[in-house]
Amino acid sequence: MHSLSRYPEEACALIVGCGDKAEEIVLAPNIAENPTRFFEIDPSARIHTEKKCRQSGQSIIGVFHSHPDGEAKPSNADANMVIERNFIWLIASLNGADEFHMGAFLPFQNGAGFTPVSLKIEEK
Template sequence: MIRLKPDHLADIEAAAEAAYPYEACGLLVGRAVGADAIEVTRVVPSRNVAAEQEARKDRFEIDPKLRFDVMRECEGGPEDIVGHYHSHPDHPAEPSAIDLSMAYDREYVWVIAAVAAGRVARVAAHRLNRAGDAFEEIPLRVQGQEGA
């Protein structure tokens, strides 16, 4: 399970809508809480630096300098990069074949915002399965909402 604060979800949704029809992306920083839960403490937006603008409609690349800077900020502290978010313009909030080809860390959570006609329709969280060959949806809880 991954837990977000309402403002984290709002930031992800706003970034996804602002980037439409391209993919938005960013890092999720937080910490493990118990054996099966991750608590996000901050959302760090990134420019989508995928090589060509047209490619940004169906793929994302987080700015490597930003990733490195956040890794250094987290070094030795209680927080770490726990995953990332990105949007799927006019596609479901499910990992694509491109997402699977980019997945390299089974511990990372992938939060995906489906955007239909410029508005977020659904946000879901996924993680690679044990074999690393497919994603599994995991519960996404927003603090203060039912079941969070």
Template sequence: MQMGTDLVVTSGAIATVLEFAAREHPREACGLLLGRAGFIERAQLCANVATNPLRHFEIDPAALIAAHRAERAGGEALIGYWHSHPEGHPLPSGTDCQHASGDGRVWAIAAGGEVTFWRDASGGFEALSTRVSGM
């Protein structure tokens, strides 16, 4: 995977992802990454509605619809999604790759106390370099 463009992420967004990942353990936690183009300002926890949340995640469709509506109304942009790998590594899994859509959105993956960021590109996941902002 190639290193992608620089992505700016607030330290608060990273802390939120790590907090929710730890809180939901051993289930996979998931949610939305919100902000503006190239800048993730905050992470939001969403219900994991997967049939087996110990091994998979599925973001509550109602939360996705609400985020799209808010964006269209001039609110925060839906930059991407995040989820945890409670017993794995912060890398896209085979299941993640199967469910990728190539829509260009950012995926954050939390595992082992760290968060990594990936672009869901047409040719597969591309690692993103990140810069953390204190905001």
């Protein structure tokens, strides 16, 4: 999980998989103007990942980002960024560089906000 840490900046990634099953986390550059407080996935990384998905039969099923010294739950800024309502939001909190928590959320189908979903990690 240390590869997901860009502490003190927010790390971000695309979650690739099938259905609701995440199979791969593809790290992407955070191009936000203020990457210690916000994240914005580089659109060219997204296009590249979509192309690869077309070949592998997978799809982008969600987004990951980290909250340095924050909580493993969506912020108000995150709620304003929701475009795809079927995307899983995986959020990691990092305290210092080594305490790591992770939460998974789905945007409400109507209106702003998220509902927590359970996260099951399977060994490969």
